[in-house]
Amino acid sequence: MLAHVADKNTMAANTPIPNNPSTGRAWTRNELITELGVERKRNSDRASGIVSWSEQGSNVKARWLIHLKEWAILTHQVYELGRECRVFVETRLLASTSASLTRSN
Structure with a gap:
């Protein structure tokens, strides 16, 4: 892989x-x-040239393990992306909004 x-x-x-x-x-x-x-x-x-049933079974198991690893990586990356977006919104956008509100008053 x-x-x-x-x-x-x-x-x-x-x-x-x-x-x-x-x-x-x-x-x-x-x-x-x-x-x-x-x-x-x-x-x-x-x-x-025909693949046996046992070979097909082991192939399916190996592919499923690869799928599970890739799915775990994907879910972790989506979680981290959400966390970074929340931090960005809280630190930059909300800070700039509050700063502009205090300047206008």
């Missing part, structure tokens, strides 16, 4: 980006290309 990496100034969930299991570090371009070649070879070596 490739994920967008946010810098420190943007909202980011505390979910780590998955690492290469064999090295324990972030994937490099060459490692991804090599792994893609291995996966293609594994898929071409299948005798019938």
Whole structure:
């Protein structure tokens, strides 16, 4: 799973980006290309080309876990966005409104 990496100034969930299991570090371009070649070879070596029910089940489980992680990231980011909007309204908009009201009086 490739994920967008946010810098420190943007909202980011505390979910780590998955690492290469064999090295324990972030994937490099060459490692991804090599792994893609291995996966293609594994898929071409299948005798019938038909995916078994057990493989389909494990695929569905893996995809569901990815979905849950992405959903958790999304809900966290929406929560943080709401919090930042509330802080903005309370500090900047309300402060500027009250300052303009005191000037006009």
